[in-house]
Amino acid sequence: MLTIRFVRKTYPTPEGPLEVLRDVSLDLAEGETLALIGESGSGKSTLLHTIGGLEPIDSGQIILDGTEISAFGDRRASAFRRDRIGIVFQQFNLVSSLSVDQNVRLQARLSGRHDGTWITRLTRTLGLDGLAARYPEQLSGGQQQRVAIARALALRPDLVLADEPTGNLDAETGDKVMELLLELVGQTGCGLVMVTHNLRLAEMLSRQVRLIEGRIA
C-alpha cells in the first residue's frame, strides 16, 4: 500500500545543511499499523510529514497505492491528502471558530465524500454526540483529540498519519484515545503510521520502526 524508497531530506541551517532523513526505505501493507519511534530529532515527524505531502523531499520516492505522491506539487499533493489521508496532530489543530460537529465534518466536506451515517456512528463511538454544538475552547484536551481523530477518519481515508496523538494528554486519557483510534482504524481498514515516544503505546500497533539520526535502525 505505502512504499517509501531512499528518501532523503535536509534542512538549511546557519551551520550548513542538516540531514534529517538519510535514505529511508520502508513498506506498509494494507490495514497495517506502524509506530515510528526514536529520540527527539531522529526524523520521525519529518518522515510523517513527507508521507502526508506536507513537506517535500530532496530525493527518493513515496508511493501510495501506485501513485508517487512525492512527485506532486502543492496543488496535487493537497488534493491527494484531502481525499486519501487523515492526519492527527499532537496539538489537535482544530479550527477554533467551528463547532465540534463542523470540525468533524470539515475534511469530508472539503473532499466531497461526506457520509452522514458514518460520521454519526463515528462521533457516537468517540463519545462526541453530546458535544456537537460546543467549540474547541470549551473542550478538555482528551475531547479535543477525539474530535481531531473523528475529523481524520470522517472521510474514510486510505491512510491515517498520527503525530504524537497522546502527547498532550495524561496517561489514562491517552490510553482511551489510543484504543478508540485503533478500533476505528480497524473498522475502516485503513493503514496507520504513528509517531510516538511512548514504547507502551507503540507496542499496541502491529509493527515498530526505530529511527536513529535519520536512518532506520
Add this chain to the structure above:
Amino acid sequence: MTVTLWTLATLASHWRRNPVQIVALLVGLALATALWSGVQAINTEACASYAKATALLGGPDVKVFRPNTGKSMPQTVFVELRRAGHLVSPMIEGTIVVDGRRLRILGIEPISLPVAATPEGLQATGEAEGVPAFLRPPWEALAAPETLIRLVGNETLPPRRADSSLPENTLVMDIGIAQQVLGMEWQIGRLLMEPGMGLHVDVLHRFGLAPVAAAEHDVSAGLTNSFHLNLTAFGFLSFLVGLLIVRACVGLALEQRLASFRTLRTCGVSARRLTIAVLIEVVLLALLAGLAGLVLGYVIAAALLPDVAGSLRGLYGASVSGTLRFAPEWVFPGMAMSVGGAVLAAGSALWRVYRLPPLAAARPDAWRDAQAKQVRRSLIAAAACALAGALFYVYGDSLEAGFVIIGCLLLSAALALPALIGAMLTVLGRAARSAMSEWMIADMRQQLPGLSLALVALLLALAANIGVGTMVGGFRETFLDWLDRQLAAEVYVRGADEAQARAIDAWAARQPEVRNVLPGRMTDTVFAGQPIEVRSVVDAPTYLEGWPLLAVAPGAWDAIFAGEGAMISEQLAYRLGLGLGDTVDVGPGPLTIFGIYADYGNPKGQIMLSLARLEQDFPEARRMGTGFRLAPEDVGPLLTRLTATFDVAPDSVIDQAALKTLSRQTFERTFAVTAALNLLTMLVASVALFTALLSLFDRRVAQMAPIWALGISRRRLAALELGKTLIMAALTAIVAVPVGLILAWLLVAVVNVKAFGWRRPLIPYPEHWFTLGLLSIAVAAAAALLPSWRLSRIGPAHLLKVFANAR
C-alpha cells in the same frame, strides 16, 4: 468549487465568532469609501451643473456682446442692429427671490436665438408645438424638474414645463415676460450671435458694446477645477486613513487565523485555493462595505453640497445645483475604490497566505516580530519618500506636483512614525525609576508594532488638521485684514446713471461729516489672453496708507497719480510672471508696474490705474460705487439725508458692515467643507485605534496576567492600559505638529499658489496644536475606554487560562 465553498465557510466562521472585528473592518472600509465617494459625488454634481450652465448659453462658441457700462441696454439697440442686418438675438438675465431663495430668470427670444443656445425643451418639441406655447399666453416657462418641484403652488410666475437640460434654480422664459418679472421693461442684457458671426468694431463703438471674452469662462473653469482637486485630495487622504484600518483588520484576522489556515492546509486545501478563498472573502466584504459607504457618502455629500455650492457661487460665480443624484460617475468608481483599496490593503496578507507552509508554527506574534524587524527598512523608505518629495519640490511646477509632494511628506512621516515613537519610548525608559513605570514603557514598546497602523492613521488625521487649520487660520487673519483695507469706506453708493452719480459725489463732498469721497471706475478687457479687470484709484489717504501691498517700488503712488504707472494684483503677477519694473500694455501706451497687491477671492487678474488715466484710456469704463469716509455713527443720518435728496434704489446703497459680513460668510462656507472632512478623518482615525486595541485584547490579556499574578489589581491594570494608549496618542501628536506645519507650508506656498495664484503668510497657531493634542488624547481615550473596561471586568478564571495554555 466544493473545496472553495467549504474553505470560505470555514473562513466566515471566524467572523461569526469575532463580530466586533468584522464590524470594525466594515466600518473602516465603509468610512473610507464614504469620504472618497462623497467628495466625488460633490465634484460630479458640480461638473454636471457647470456643463448645464455652459450649454444654456451655447458654450464658448456662441458670440456674446454686452454694454460697456456693464449694465443693461435699451431694447432699441437690438431693433436697430436687426434692421441693419446683424443677426443678433436679445437676452436678459436677472435674479429674483422666491420663498427666500434666489431664482435666476433668463429671458430669450426663441425665433432669433442661435441654435446652439436653444434649450432642449424648445428643440425637442419643435416649432409646431413648443415655441408657440412659449411665445403665447399663458407664456409657458422652462425649468429643471427640481426647480418645478420647488415652485409648486407659485402663481405669480408663468406656468412651467420641465426641461432637464437646464441648470437648477433657473427659469427660462420669453424675453418680454422676463422683462416684466425682473422689472426691466424694454431693457436687454446681452446680445447673442451664431458661432462664426460677429460685429464690426465700428458697430461695437457706435452702440457701446463689448464682446464677452471666451477666456472668461476658461479662467473660471480652471479655478473651479483647482477647488475640486483640493476636495479630491482630502477625500483621498481620508480614504488612505480608512485603508489603514482595513489593513490592520485583515492583518489581524490573518494572524488570528494562522492556526485555522494550517489546519485547512493539512486537510488538503492548497495554498492557491486558500489564497483565492481569502481574496474572495476580502472582495465580498469590500462590496458590502462599499455599498454601505456609498450610501453614507451620499449622506455626507448631501450635507456638504449646499456649503460647496455657496463657496463656488461666492468665489467664482459658478452655479452648482444644491441637490444630489446617485450618478454612475461616482457610484461605480466608489465601488471600484472600495474593492481595489481593500485588495491592496490585504495584498501583503494574501501573499503571506500564499507562502504559508502547512506546518508553520502558529505563532501569533510572528507577524508582529517580523513587523518590528521592518522598522529599519521603513526608515530607509521614509528617507527615500522625503527625497522624492524634495526632488518634486525643486523640479515640479504644477498643482499635481504639489499634491505629490504632500503625498511624499505624509508617506514619509507614516513610515518613520513607529521608529520615532520607539525612540521617544527609549528616552522615556531611561527616565523611568519605578518598576511599574519600567514595565509600562517596556510594554508600550512591545505593543507598538500592533498599534502602529492605527497610530499612523491618527498621525495623518492630526497632521491634516494642523496643516489645514494653520492654512485656514492664516488665510482668515490675512483675509480679514485685506477686507478691512479693501472695504475701507464706511458706505458705498451707486448712482442710477452717470449724471446722478456725479451729483451724489458733489453733494457728498459738501457734507461736513464726510472726510473723503472715493469715486471709482472699472472695466473688463483682455490682456495677454487673460480676461482682466482694470480699476481706478484716487489720491486719498485711505488708499495710500491702507492698500494691501505685497511689493512696492519707491515713488509708486506718485508714478501712478502722474499716470505713468500701474499696480497689478498678485494672481495676475503670478499667472503672467510679472514683477516690479515690468510693463503692462492695456491702453494707448505701456505702463510700468510699481506695485503688486493682494486681491483674494477674485478669479480674474486686475490692473489698477489712477482714475484720470483710466477715464482717459477707457472712457466706456463703468462706475463703481463711490465710497464715503465718515465716522460710523454718522452713516445713518447721512443716508437718511441722501435718500431724501436723491431717488436712490435701496440696493444701490451698500453698508460696509453688511458687505463684510457677507464676505466673511462666503469665506467661512468655503472652508466648512474641509473642516468637515478633517473632522471625519479624525473619526476614522479613532475607529482605527479602537479596532486595533480591541483586536489586540487577547494578546493584552496574556501580557497582563503575569502582572496581575504579582499582585496588581485588574482595575489598576485597566487604568495603566488606558494611560499607555493616551501616552502613545500624545507621542503621535508630538510627531504630527512638525508634519502638519510642513503640510501647511506646502499648502500655502505650493498648492494655493498653483491653484489660485495667491500666497499668504504662514502664521503658526500653538493654541490650535494644543487643542488638537487634547483632541487626539480624547480620541485615544474614547478608543481605549471599552478595551480597558473589559480588562477591568475580566474574570480571574480567564486570566488563569493564560498560565494553563502556557503549560
